[in-house]
Amino acid sequence: MLDIRNLEDFHYSQNSLNTFKQCPLKFKLKYMDNINFKKDEEGYYENIETGLNFHLLCNRYFLGIDTSIGEHTKDKEKLEIWVKSLKSNIPINKDYTYLSEYTIRMAKDHMRLQANYDLIILKEDTIEIWDFKTESRKPIYRDLEKRIQTVVYMYVLMENLNLVGKHIQISNLKMIYYNPQYEDHLIEINYDEFKHEENYKNIKYIIDRINEYDFQGEFNKSLxxxxxxxxxxxxxCEDKSEF
Ligand code: SF4
Structure with a gap:
């Protein structure tokens, strides 16, 4: 087991924090034992492939690269519809700056964090964080607002405005979840000082729990x-009752 808690270059992502919240054993297997396991579920990886291809096309669009889709690409027609939706929902404006597939790493006290953004748009007085979803499930505001992804992404960007070279009022930061299958249903989350403070406490609480957790001790799977x-x-880990 590699105790990543002691590594200076390990940064907690929304995925790793969320994994610990869900199950400390899963966190240990993934991040400390470095075990990569595939899900045993029909169609799961095909859907992921289409989602990854959509993210790739989004990145090309914002970088100004050709977005045509290869003849033999899986779900070609679906991807073409999604890209058309993307272009009509986020038309390129030459006055804005588009940071596509942008990563920010930060350290504050004992909190080392990393956020990987699909897209950040720098407008005149506002900053928008866009996240692209491709699940067939319709996005729901109250789920996404509380999601650890929202918490980490908004917190990290607000703490690091200097990195994107823009200083804005906190109320002018927003996060938008966009799914091309529900293009009339954008989920827009606003921000303020209270949320920023709560997000800090929330992230710190999870990292403190990780730091205190006894990963060698007994594990209660029933929880x-x-x-x-x-x-x-x-x-x-069917019959696993301890680490
Ligand atoms: S107890 Fe095992 S199967 Fe259940 S969430 Fe944790 S790691 Fe996964």
């Missing part, structure tokens, strides 16, 4: 059962 059906490690 995390509700996530097991969606977990790629289900087969190997």
């Amino acid at each position: 995390y059962g509700k996530y097991c059906n969606y977990c790629e490690f289900e087969r190997i």
